[in-house]
Amino acid sequence: MTISGNVSDSNWSVSVETHQIAGGFDCSIRLGHTTPEGTFTHEFNHSSIFPSEREAVLAGLREGMTWVQLKMSKTLSV
Incomplete structure (x- = not known):
């Protein structure tokens, strides 16, 4: 089973999805x-x-x- 979640505001969003791997679970983040x-x-x-x-x-x-x-505070530049 895959669990996903998201959180957002008017000008930003974060979503994640889990993946089963050897030893447990990891997640991809968008x-x-x-x-x-x-x-x-x-x-x-x-x-x-x-x-x-x-x-x-x-x-x-x-x-x-x-x-x-x-990123929004311009502390991180990608």
Whole structure:
């Protein structure tokens, strides 16, 4: 079974999807936010393996929200 989740606001969004792998679960993270230059999007996998899908999806949402916060504050440039 795959668990997915998303969280969004008017100008940003984060969505995650879990995948079963050897040793547990990982998740892919997709994020996006609107900038004056256009829409920024980025997709990556979480660097950790989790014992449950629940833990993987929650960690993915946290990681994605951190990325959006850093990108929107111009602390991170990708």
